[in-house]
Amino acid sequence: MAEDHVRITIEEEQKHNPIVLSPDDHGLLNELALAQETDDTRYSYLFKDEQITKIQRVPEIMLRQRNFKEYYKPREIPIGPLHANSKHLGKRALKAKFTAKFIKNSGQTGEILLKEIKKNINEIKQRFDEIEIHNLALDDERLSRMLFLGGCSILQFIYSYVSHNLLEFKINNGQAALIQQDLFLLENQIPFRVLIVLMNLSSQNYEWIINIYQFIFTNVMAPVNSNSLRRHLMNIKCLIPGENSTQRLFVDKEAVHLLDLLRSELLFGDGRERKHSLQRSNRYELFGDHGHERKLSLQRCNPFSDYKRSFRNVQDLKAAGIKLKPSYTCGLKSVSFTTGFFIAGQLKLPPLIVDDSTARKLLNLVAYEMCPDNYRTNYAVTSYLSFLDSLIASEQDVKDLRSALQNHLSSDAEVAQLFNTIGSNLVPHDAYFDVKNKIQSHYERKCAVWMAQGCNDHCRSPWAILALLAAIAALVLTAIQTYCAMLSKT
Incomplete structure (x- = not known):
């Protein structure tokens, strides 16, 4: 009876004093509705059969370190629409020169090339983040002209760079290095589809493709074996006979942009490793429902994986009898650990060139992996950098890693600071969980560790x-x- 009386009292009070939402309340509800609508639109890729990572801004999580912000901005030439309003760069005259030269080399007229871009603009436009295009107030006409200039400029710069013929554009080595790095910035990308459209109309499409791959290999941050490069280029030549060769080359998996192509070559190295790695990763990345496949990928790279870790750096590995060796292949996925019959353990790391451009490339690769719609990633570059950060604690660790890290900086201390600074700001994803588990298993073999320590003490x-x-x-x-x-x- 008491409960019924209270309920009746509340209902009567609500009738006499109805609750009215204020304009601020309605504003909050509208904001939540808009957020839900935006969320449904931006993350609907989890339920689509086909979806590529769209060109977008660097994720906010990567901008927390103030020193890193400059690594994501072009310093010499803006290509994509995200930095089209960078007035301090401009360089429209240089892009016009590149474009005019490309038109001449392509055997087509500028009118034909521009019309083909406009013909495909609806498909190309879908490869940009819709919100960014809306915020930039870009209509199809302006975007077509921008991509036409950008695509022709990229192809002609790469052609001239590979053929060592940039002097005709009055570009010195310093400017060439800056432009080269600008082409691999996440926010300075244009869809690879633009390059394919332009190359397909060129009478020398095979040469453009070969030049792109040679350009990628010179930027892959790994020592390129001349025999592997020659074999890889021959494989490409076999893939692209006849007309529309560019389209057939990328029919299985078209690169999203140049940064995506660089990441693929950096991870897989030469063709032999690529084939093996793709066979292993197909069940995670290439087949099935993409929402489910992303779940599998995240499970495989679970940052909260339950494993003990007894080692801290390279010195700990050496004390436990683990030797560091370079991998025979250059792909970052070729990290492996093997244990000998008695006491020996061997950690193989892919060789990596560390120079002035390394930080900029690696940070943009990590930013690309962190894009919320990048469902194909398994955070391989992020995991590799986190692994290196765990191995490097001092200058001595870098010295012991010289077989894998080819230092072109001024000192080993600078390399240690580079990887520690990058690694301390990464979101942990453990693509090398199996390798770390094997190292930990080696640590738990007390007899092997004791004998290794004895050898270190008495056989140095x-x-x-x-x-x-x-x-x-x-x-x-x-x-x-x-x-x-x-x-x-x-």
Whole structure:
């Protein structure tokens, strides 16, 4: 009865004093509705059969470190629409020169090339983040002209860079290096489809494709074997005979943009490793429902994976008898750990060139992996940098990693600071969970670790080995002498 009386009292009070929402309340509800609508639109890729990562701004999480912000901005030439309003750069005259030269080399007229871009603009436009295009107030006409200039400029710069013929544009080595780095910035990308459209109309499309791959190989941050490069280019040549060769080359998996193509080559190295790695990763990345496949990828790279970690850096690995060796292949996925029959362990790392451009490329690759609609990623570059950060604690660790890290900076301390700074700002994703588990299993073999420590203590130099052998010989001779003395008494 008491509960019924309270309920009746509340209902009567609400009738006499109805709750009215204020304009601010309605504003909040409208904001939530808009957020829900935007969320449904931007993340609907989880339920689509086909979806590529759209060109967008660097995720906010990557901008927390103030020193990193400059690594995402072009310094010499803006290509994509996201930095089209960078007045301090401009360079429209340079892009016009590149475009005019490309038109001449293509065997087509500028009118034909521009019309083809406009013909495909609806498809191309879908490869940009819709919100960014809306905020920039870009109509199809302006976007078509911008992509026409950008695409022709990229192809002609790459052609001239590979053929060492940039002097005709009055570009010195310093400017060439800056433009080269600008082409791999996440916010300075244009869809690879633009390049395909332009190359397909060129009478020399095979040469453009070969130049792109040569350009990628010079920027891959790994020592390129000339035989592997020659074999890879020959494979490309076999893939693209006849007309529309560019379209057929990328029919299986078209690159999103140049940065995506750089990432693919950096991860897989030469063709042999690429084939093996694709076979292993197909069940995670290439087949099935994409929402489910992203879930599988995240499970595989679970940042909260339950494993113990006893090692801290390279010095700990060496103390446990683990040797560091370079991998035979250059792909970042070729990290491996093997344990010998008795005490030896061997960690193989892919060789990586560290120079002035490394930080800029790596950070933009990580930013690309962190894009919310990048469902194909398994955070391989992010995981590799986190792994290196865990191995490097001091300048001495970099010295011990010289077989894998080819230092072109001024000092080993600078390399250590580079990877520690990058690694400390990464969201953890563990693509190398299996490797770390194997290293931990080696640590748990106490006998192997003790023997390795004994070898480190007593076999560090030829003199230490000689002293150890002399001590063993003295003990053996003493034992023999004692035995002979006892035998003579009996």
